[in-house]
Amino acid sequence: MNIEALQAQPEEAFKGFIEEFRDPEGRLKYEQAISELAVRRLKSLIVEFKDLYTFDSSLANSILENPESYLQGLEAAAFSKLRMRDPEYANRIGGIHVRIRGLPIEIPLRRIGADCIGRLVMVSGIIVRATTVTPILIKAVFRCNSCGELNHVEQPSSSSQYMRMPQKCVHCGSRRGFELEPRESIFIDSQRITLQEKPEELPPGQLPRSLNIILLDDLVDAARPGDRVQVTGTIELLPRQGRGGPLRSFDFLLKANNVDVIGREQEMLEITPEDESRIKELASDPWIHRKILQSIAPSIHGYEAVKEAIMYLLFGGVPKELPDIRIRGDINVLLIGDPGTGKSQMLQYAARIAPRGLYTTGRGSTAAGLTAAVVREGGTGSFILEAGALVLGDMGVCCIDEMDKMREEDRSAIHPAMEQQVVSIAKGGIVATLNARSSILAAANPALGRYNPYQTVAQNINLPVTILSRFDLIFILQDKPEADRDSRMAEHILDLHRSAGNPRVAPIDQETLKKYISYSRRIRPVLTDEASRRLRDFYVKMRAASTEGGEASAISITPRQLESLIRLAEARARVHLRGEVTVEDAEAVIALMQRSLEQVGIDLTTGRIDIDIIYTGKPRSLQVQLQRVLSLIADMERSAGVVRDEDLYNALQEEHQIGRAEAAKLIGILMRDGTIYSPRPGFYKRTA
Numbered sequence: 140m141n142i143e144a145l146q147a148q149p150e151e152a153f154k155g156f157i158e159e160f161r162d163p164e165g166r167l168k169y170e171q172a173i174s175e176l177a178v179r180r181l182k183s184l185i186v187e188f189k190d191l192y193t194f195d196s197s198l199a200n201s202i203l204e205n206p207e208s209y210l211q212g213l214e215a216a217a218f219s220k221l222r223m224r225d226p227e228y229a230n231r232i233g234g235i236h237v238r239i240r241g242l243p244i245e246i247p248l249r250r251i252g253a254d255c256i257g258r259l260v261m262v263s264g265i266i267v268r269a270t271t272v273t274p275i276l277i278k279a280v281f282r283c284n285s286c287g288e289l290n291h292v293e294q295p296s297s298s299s300q301y302m303r304m305p306q307k308c309v310h311c312g313s314r315r316g317f318e319l320e321p322r323e324s325i326f327i328d329s330q331r332i333t334l335q336e337k338p339e340e341l342p343p344g345q346l347p348r349s350l351n352i353i354l355l356d357d358l359v360d361a362a363r364p365g366d367r368v369q370v371t372g373t374i375e376l377l378p379r380q381g382r383g384g385p386l387r388s389f390d391f392l393l394k395a396n397n398v399d400v401i402g403r404e405q406e407m408l409e410i411t412p413e414d415e416s417r418i419k420e421l422a423s424d425p426w427i428h429r430k431i432l433q434s435i436a437p438s439i440h441g442y443e444a445v446k447e448a449i450m451y452l453l454f455g456g457v458p459k460e461l462p463d464i465r466i467r468g469d470i471n472v473l474l475i476g477d478p479g480t481g482k483s484q485m486l487q488y489a490a491r492i493a494p495r496g497l498y499t500t501g502r503g504s505t506a507a508g509l510t511a512a513v514v515r516e517g518g519t520g521s522f523i524l525e526a527g528a529l530v531l532g533d534m535g536v537c538c539i540d541e542m543d544k545m546r547e548e549d550r551s552a553i554h555p556a557m558e559q560q561v562v563s564i565a566k567g568g569i570v571a572t573l574n575a576r577s578s579i580l581a582a583a584n585p586a587l588g589r590y591n592p593y594q595t596v597a598q599n600i601n602l603p604v605t606i607l608s609r610f611d612l613i614f615i616l617q618d619k620p621e622a623d624r625d626s627r628m629a630e631h632i633l634d635l636h637r638s639a640g641n642p643r644v645a646p647i648d649q650e651t652l653k654k655y656i657s658y659s660r661r662i663r664p665v666l667t668d669e670a671s672r673r674l675r676d677f678y679v680k681m682r683a684a685s686t687e688g689g690e691a692s693a694i695s696i697t698p699r700q701l702e703s704l705i706r707l708a709e710a711r712a713r714v715h716l717r718g719e720v721t722v723e724d725a726e727a728v729i730a731l732m733q734r735s736l737e738q739v740g741i742d743l744t745t746g747r748i749d750i751d752i753i754y755t756g757k758p759r760s761l762q763v764q765l766q767r768v769l770s771l772i773a774d775m776e777r778s779a780g781v782v783r784d785e786d787l788y789n790a791l792q793e794e795h796q797i798g799r800a801e802a803a804k805l806i807g808i809l810m811r812d813g814t815i816y817s818p819r820p821g822f823y824k825r826t827a
Contacts, residue, residue, distance in 0.1 A: 149212030152198050157220055160194050173220050176235065177228040182357050183236040184217050188243065202239065206259040206373045213237040236356065238397035239371050248336050249348040251391055255374040262350065263369040263401065265531055268333035270523045271569060272359045280323035281305055285313035289323065330359040334370065338497045352393040361398040364511065364526030365533045365573050371397040410654055417651065418658050422716040430646040431714060436488040437645040439481040444734050448472045448612045449489050452578050453536065453656050454713040456706030457663045467560050469578040470706050471609060475600055476616025477589045482582035486538040489580050492649050494657040495535025499528040501545035509545055510552040511573055513566040524569050529556050532577040543583040543601040550603060557609040590617050596739040611703035612735045664712035666720045673725040674704050704728055767795050768805045772815060772825060781822045
């Protein structure tokens with residue numbers, strides 16, 4: 140059929156497609172789909188572009204070039220078929236949409252230009268903003284103020300923000316005024332979203348481009364901020380308004396025809412058979428673990444344990460979906476270090492080689508910060524939901540530099556984001572729960588510039604202990620003068636500068652490593668009996684050590700660390716592309732966990748591992764001493780009402796052998812915590 144005939148009868152051409160197209164099994168695919176619309180209470184018929192092109196390439200190409208008129212014909216044809224099948228349902232919904240999916244070419248957002256105007260295009264990206272759902276007028280009915288008769292006015296396209304009024308009454312010719320009749324008019328739901336380029340597809344040094352999209356009718360709420368979507372639609376123009384009227388410049392607006400949310404499986408890097416052979420060849424190398432380790436930030440000397448933790452974070456554990464809970468498989472790692480220790484470079488490298496990586500700072504780059512925010516839109520004044528870094532990094536790796544400088548509102552919102560992997564927000568009439576299923580690789584600076592080894596990790600860093608406790612591994616990067624290490628470091632830096640034109644070659648290049656990591660995500664390793672037994676024995680042994688020493692004994696490990704060990708062991712199995720977690724994996728991650736705990740969880744008083752340092756900011760030995768002071772104050776209060784400082788110092792010395800200087804330090808901690816207060820100088824009292 141030629142194009143002229145198609146333009147005259149697109150409805151008939153599409154009816155032929157519905158009646159004749161068969162799938163590989165020989166079924167009338169779209170006849171059956173129309174029959175299911177009434178059963179499933181749907182208003183849209185999804186049509187695969189390749190099916191349309193296979194049946195009639197001229198019809199398919201005409202839809203690409205002139206979508207508005209041709210889609211109307213397609214929808215009329217589909218609706219007439221529905222009316223024949225189920226006239227009652229057809230009359231109730233009044234019309235159906237034909238949605239085209241899977242165009243042959245996807246246009247990058249930065250390539251959207253004047254040549255795309257009026258054409259059907261397909262784009263993909265991340266939703267960064269979404270407005271609330273609002274009704275939009277498509278067919279207005281006005282009542283004439285003179286004669287009272289009704290006037291029907293078709294409204295302009297969805298890109299226009301202004302309502303079209305009747306020029307004069309079609310019955311009496313009056314121009315004296317009209318009133319809108321909402322009950323007689325036709326409205327549909329509308330929502331505006333902003334689509335932004337994916338971080339991994341961003342050209343180096345370029346700002347991400349974005350595109351405003353309008354969703355109508357049953358497309359509203361098809362996706363939410365943070366979702367990665369593929370959108371088919373028509374490019375329209377939105378005029379800019381100046382003080383003197385409309386400007387010559389316009390903004391692009393995509394009127395969505397179809398929206399598909401892209402899952403992790405659909406968005407995995409394209410891996411060719413040659414890539415797969417290369418990946419399997421690498422996995423068979425007995426030194427693959429070492430080679431991947433050496434390929435992570437090769438320009439940074441040393442820090443093998445930190446790089447090993449980053450490697451496990453990139454590969455990730457296996458998430459478990461239980462009936463009542465979801466157990467995360469993503470691994471969180473925190474680096475605390477002195478200036479010049481390479482924290483930021485390691486984060487940036489991890490973001491580059493992660494199949495889906497995002498790098499940001501604690502303050503965030505937008506009003507949404509790290510989690511999400513509700514902001515007021517400039518043009519309309521309505522509230523919109525804007526996604527933050529953790530939501531945009533969903534199903535990937537989010538690298539957060541300067542985490543100690545994050546906003547106060549992010550501090551509270553980040554707790555569920557790290558453990559339950561969701562971000563909840565309720566502001567401006569918007570109540571939403573967004574997915575934040577990402578691994579977090581964070582870096583933070585000590586509060587006083589350099590890390591003080593004589594203080595706990597909580598005292599060194601401006602982060603609440605509730606956030607610290609949600610990291611699987613924490614490492615301290617200290618810049619200590621050591622002759623041998625300093626010599627190797629200097630030689631490494633000099634080598635880098637000598638070979639600036641011929642940079643150090645990693646055992647595995649970045650692109651291959653990225654594909655290797657993406658391929659490994661297909662594997663879901665399971666714990667062998669031997670690996671489970673080794674992890675259990677380690678956990679029980681560490682817990683048993685916690686019972687020695689009476690009330691002052693420190694708790695060295697909790698179930699949260701056991702879950703971290705399982706995630707790390709699964710990640711190590713993925714490094715080798717194994718379907719089972721072996722004893723070797725268990726031993727390696729136990730050693731890494733112990734190394735982390737020895738850096739941040741040592742009680743300086745007892746020299747033993749104490750998990751309370753991370754969980755509460757105070758070692759168990761200090762908590763026992765504070766409790767003794769508090770109990771003594773309580774006893775003295777019962778007899779005297781308030782406690783005199785000299786009496787308290789004497790009692791602490793006599794009953795617990797706590798000297799005056801140590802007692803003053805303990806009282807100061809209780810005062811700062813708000814547990815006790817001073818009603819007048821020289822006297823103390825409990826707050827409750």
